[in-house]
Amino acid sequence: MKKTFVLNVPICSLSREKIHELLLSFFDDPGFHSIATVNPEMLVAAYYRKTFQQVLQKISLCVADGVGVSWLSFLTQGTWLQRLTGNDVTQAFLTYAALHKKTVFLLGSTEEVITQTLQNLRTTFPYLQILGESGGELFYEKGEWKFKKDALVVEHIQEAQPYILLVALGHEKQESWIFGHRNFFPSVKIAVGVGGVFDFLSGKAKRAPKLFQRLGFEWLWRLWCEPKRLKRIFTAVIIFPTLVIWDTIRGLFIRKKEKKNV
Secondary structure, rough: HHHEEEEEEEEOOOOOOOOOHHHHHHHHHHOOOOEEEEOHHHHHHHOOOHHHHHHHHHEEEEEEOOOOHHHHHHHOOOOOOOOOOHHHHHHHHHHHHHHOEEEEEEEEEOHHHHOOOOOOOHHHHOOEEEEEOOOOOOOEEEEEEEEOHHHHHHHHHHHOOOOOEEEEHHHOOHHHHHHHHHOOOOOOOOEEEEEOHHHHHHOOOOOOHHHHHHHHHHHHHHHHHOOHHHHHHHHHHHHHHHHHHHHHHHHHHHHHHHHOOO
């Protein structure tokens, strides 16, 4: 699989069609596969927190979620990364699961959002075998995120025996939880950190108009709808490009110095 490293995180650099083929191939593989849809905010967090960076480096597949990731990769390395959002990945897996009668478990968000999401999905995919719960409060311990009732959450998932696990805890928390619990669920073949996807599926939040989606400006739409996201947007459009450009320049100096020492 072709990869491009952005701030030391390996992101799949295949075409959109090839990425979809790769995702569906996971269904035929007996192993466990974890997927992260990586946006600028996540890459900045991973740059400053090495434990999170190491999780993303070990995940089965990272795809670019954010036009900023694609543009900065192209400008600094000449590689255009195809954008695939958490919603894109989720819809692909839900459709496949419904067609092939695979069980899905939703974890995260709030009880209200989970309940409405399950209701909506059962209407959209009437033959989909699907369960879910919010999991409750989280806490951080020894480099890992856990639920306060972690053993109970694990037990519920084990009893459900899902084939696909969709986890919506927010970036870093969801990837850390999936990675730390990857050996607890023998039935799970695919686990995805989906961020705020349940909010969209439940109807709590609305996606940007199609034009904004095509142009990669969903972040601008969400800022208009939720001004409190300004800090997150600042991280994505100011801090992230600065770090990528600095990391690229530093890499050039290091390679130049290494050549002189040869």
